[in-house]
Amino acid sequence: MSDTKKRIRPKDRATIIQALRAGVVPRSGLHHVQVGRSDELAQLNGDIELIAEGGSSIRLVIGEYGAGKTFFLNLVRLIAMEKGLIVVNADLAPDRRLHASNGQARNLFAELTRNMATRTKADGGALSSIVERFVSQAMKDADEQDLSGEALIEERLTPLEGLVAGYDFTKVVTEFFYGATTGDEEKKSNALRWLRAEFTTKTEARNALGVRTIIDDTNIYDYLKLYSQFAKIAGYKGLLIVLDEMVNLYKLNSSVARSNNFEQILRILNDVLQGHAENIGFILGGTPEFLMDSRRGLYSYEALQSRLAENTFATAEARDLSGPVLRLQNLAPEELYVLLSNIRNIFASGDKENFLVPDEALTSFMEHCSKQVGAAYFQTPRKSIKAFVDLLSLLEQHPSMQWTDKIKEVKVEDDLGASEKDILSEGGNGHDGDGLASFTL
DSSP states (O other): OOSOOOOOOHHHHHHHHHHHHHTSOOSSOGGGTOOSOHHHHHHHHHHHHHHHTTOEEEEEEEEOTTSOHHHHHHHHHHHHHHTTOEEEEEEOBTTBOSSOSSSHHHHHHHHHHHTOBBTTBTTSOOHHHHHHHHHHHHHHHHHHHTOOHHHHHHHHTGGGGGSTTHHHHHHHHHHHHHHHHHTOHHHHHHHHHHHTTOOOOHHHHHHHHSOSOOOOTTOHHHHHHHHHHHHHHTTOSOEEEEEEOTHHHHTOSOHHHHHHHHHHHHHHHHHHHTTOOOSEEEEEEEOHHHHHOTTTSGGGSHHHHHHHOOOTTOOSSSOOOSSSEEEEOOOOHHHHHHHHHHHHHHHTTTOGGGOSSOHHHHHHHHHHHHHHHTTHHHHSTHHHHHHHHHHHHHHHHOTTSOHHHHHTTOOOOOOHHHHHHHHHOTTOOSOOSOTGGGGOO
16 A cells, blocks of 8 residues: 555554554554444434433344454444543443343443543543542632532432432442542542442441442343433533443343343333433444344344334345444455555554555465465454454564565464354353454554
8 A cells, every 4th residue: 555644653553463462452442443334423413412412322233253243333332432422331241231130230230331431541541530530620620619618519419309319329429529629538439339339338438428229130231321310410421331242131141131121222212213212332242143133133032123123125235224233244365455555554553664564565465365265354353454454564573575475384274163163152151252353454
């Protein structure tokens, strides 16, 4: 590729290369490897703007293994933070669900709050800084207006009192204020523990903070709606919840557990479609089986099937991206070529004069991979991309080596079979096999 590209910071370069070699999606610098998906990103960008304006949205991002779900979710997550939203994200797992009775739903909420992120704290752990920002601003305004800080905080949080546990939420934030003004770090810590769903009993919470409720398995969605309103009060545009690995609900052996979790999804879907939720959005990443399987997937729940049914007039050439279900297509060979070019550009830190291999090497590498594993080299390119990163790393360390000789030694295996085996197993390990393949956006 001969186009001049923007220089890449050493930190972003190192982060991306390390992630690709490890087989995971980079947490930063995603725009350096992004290819395609302009239509899908336009739809999600519209959703983000809708949330910022007081609306709500929900999308089910559905794709085969290697279609780019995790990369897409991470990219939308970054866009939302740039637009001024608070973003929380988590992967569902056997011990993290939307509905449960043994702490799994509370575990999911705790994971979401641990991963809470903003534009200035994009790597997570932003909850404490968000609360501190809100309290500090209230204290400053109270001093300027010669008012009580406690009274001003309670006044600003008044809109929350109509929501589930809104009164206790206000009480906890006020306790954080007391801790901040008196230097009582234990009180501040207890307030954050409550907000992170780390209290396991109401008695413990009452003794520590004087509140009668805690965040538990029965109310995590109510608290997510409460957090979305607090986000607005605290100066942000809203809250985006990103949940990946939804396939773990499909893997649940208990039909009752699956049904309860599907009911929670239905409740969220109804709230969004009927306009009962404000400043909140959901993005759920899953496989076609999770959506369409008539025995274990969302389509096994009649109410969800009717609401998630896709436009019967849509075709592969005329796709309808306006509905709740957003399907991601597999990577095309042309897109893989662009992706390889982007990776080459990352190694060169954005300077085409430092390219380790010419354009010819990209096509030769793709042809070599095609001979070894067929179409899987671009449809699920985890192994192909890792092999290409390994090749460039070696050439970078040994400039005298010839790429023409080393490409012949590249060994690529088709790892699609293992992923499919995992999804079909009753006792899956909680991972949908998307790994590096998901960065092939």
